[in-house]
Amino acid sequence: MRRTITSAMILIALLGVGWWFLSRHGTIKREGRTMNPSIAKYVDYVSTEPRLAVRFQIPKGWGVQREQGKVERYHQIRIRGPRNQEDTYTCYLSVRASPLQSYGGKFGSVEELVSNYKSHLFQDPQILVQHPVKVAGIAAQELLVSFTIPPLHQPGLKAIPIPVKTRSCFFERSPYLYELIYSADAREFERYVEAFERLVRTLRFK
Amino acid sequence: MRARGTDQWTGWPDTNTRNITGTQGVELLGAAFDLVANSLASSVTNDLFRKGLSIAFGSPADFAGPLASAIAYFSFAGIVTMPATPDPLPFILFNPKFITEDPKVLAAVLVHEGTHFQQFLDGTTVDYLLRNKTVVDVEFTAWWNGAAFWQTVRGNFLPPATTVAFTNEAGYQAALQGEGALRDLITSLYT
Numbered sequence: 001m002r003r004t005i006t007s008a009m010i011l012i013a014l015l016g017v018g019w020w021f022l023s024r025h026g027t028i029k030r031e032g033r034t035m036n037p038s039i040a041k042y043v044d045y046v047s048t049e050p051r052l053a054v055r056f057q058i059p060k061g062w063g064v065q066r067e068q069g070k071v072e073r074y075h076q077i078r079i080r081g082p083r084n085q086e087d088t089y090t091c092y093l094s095v096r097a098s099p100l101q102s103y104g105g106k107f108g109s110v111e112e113l114v115s116n117y118k119s120h121l122f123q124d125p126q127i128l129v130q131h132p133v134k135v136a137g138i139a140a141q142e143l144l145v146s147f148t149i150p151p152l153h154q155p156g157l158k159a160i161p162i163p164v165k166t167r168s169c170f171f172e173r174s175p176y177l178y179e180l181i182y183s184a185d186a187r188e189f190e191r192y193v194e195a196f197e198r199l200v201r202t203l204r205f206k
Numbered sequence: 207m208r209a210r211g212t213d214q215w216t217g218w219p220d221t222n223t224r225n226i227t228g229t230q231g232v233e234l235l236g237a238a239f240d241l242v243a244n245s246l247a248s249s250v251t252n253d254l255f256r257k258g259l260s261i262a263f264g265s266p267a268d269f270a271g272p273l274a275s276a277i278a279y280f281s282f283a284g285i286v287t288m289p290a291t292p293d294p295l296p297f298i299l300f301n302p303k304f305i306t307e308d309p310k311v312l313a314a315v316l317v318h319e320g321t322h323f324q325q326f327l328d329g330t331t332v333d334y335l336l337r338n339k340t341v342v343d344v345e346f347t348a349w350w351n352g353a354a355f356w357q358t359v360r361g362n363f364l365p366p367a368t369t370v371a372f373t374n375e376a377g378y379q380a381a382l383q384g385e386g387a388l389r390d391l392i393t394s395l396y397t
Contacts, residue, residue, distance in 0.1 A: 070346075071385050074384070089395065116382070117383060119382075149395075150373070150376055151369070151372070152377075157395055
């Protein structure tokens with residue numbers, strides 16, 4: 001009996017050490033989703049939507065959602081990453097194509113699209129970086145912004161402020177305006193920003 | 207405004223009542239209801255009126271736990287009785303913490319929660335429960351409609367100074383970035 005109790009105590013102690021080790025150094029499952037300290041592997045994603053005929057690489061295990069506008073005209077691929085520590089915000093990558101105004105869309109140029117984007121960051125927006133870059137050989141505008149989502153008093157949401165950072169590239173490839181987006185809790189932004197850099201680097205039109 | 211689909215509750219008789227109940231804030235909710243009824247979002251109050259949906263300020267106990275900070279919620283059960291009258295009946299409750307808000311500010315919330323009632327009527331809620339629609343689909347329409355209404359009254363509340371005005375303004379600004387951006391935000395918050 002005494003031996004059994006001793007064995008049980010040793011087992012519990014070992015399990016505790018194992019949990020501590022995994023939580024500090026390894027991969028922990030939290031609320032059904034994996035939270036990796038960095039991205040171990042990427043996979044190719046090839047869009048089957050003819051109006052968003054692109055391919056690029058995404059972190060393995062991130063969920064892909066394809067979307068078509070219901071009230072506005074656009075096609076989008078959203079790739080959901082891990083939830084933040086406060087359980088208030090899930091980071092994501094998005095690739096969105098909206099028709100130019102001359103093809104029935106809202107905006108006639110990258111400048112108009114960027115200007116609208118910057119005007120509606122709520123609240124306390126800061127434009128941290130804005131500079132020209134190239135995406136798939138096309139001239140683009142890259143933006144890094146921060147803002148704070150105020151406490152949202154909706155059922156199912158925690159009513160606490162969320163500091164957010166978003167990095168985006170905007171460019172035109174007629175007949176569409178494209179947006180590549182990475183958004184995350186500002187405190188955890190750096191953890192997965194490499195996924196955005198990989199997306200920008202590997203994006204190709206089919 | 208996004209219109210709702212075809213009514214799935216074909217056996218639920220109309221009562222044609224503005225059913226604002228409870229012991230507190232009845233006048234306030236009545237004013238909010240009338241504002242919506244005379245706006246571009248009148249289809250929402252048309253449905254609330256037609257089915258006589260109960261709208262009231264709840265008690266603190268109704269907003270315990272995870273609902274503590276919610277401004278309001280739409281509650282439903284009774285899906286199994288479809289297409290007859292749901293049992294129990296659905297209802298909308300407002301949080302008594304926000305009983306001092308302006309009726310115009312609460313009216314935008316009524317549009318949001320009333321849109322969820324419209325989704326209950328047109329089968330969107332059932333589709334969500336059956337996983338044919340996502341929480342993003344369901345919440346997008348409610349946020350979009352709430353933003354469309356808020357656009358018509360927000361000029362009176364700038365810069366936003368109350369909790370509810372801030373929540374309304376945040377949804378409105380996200381909607382101005384476009385449908386895709388609003389769906390991104392909802393995905394980030396809810397999933």
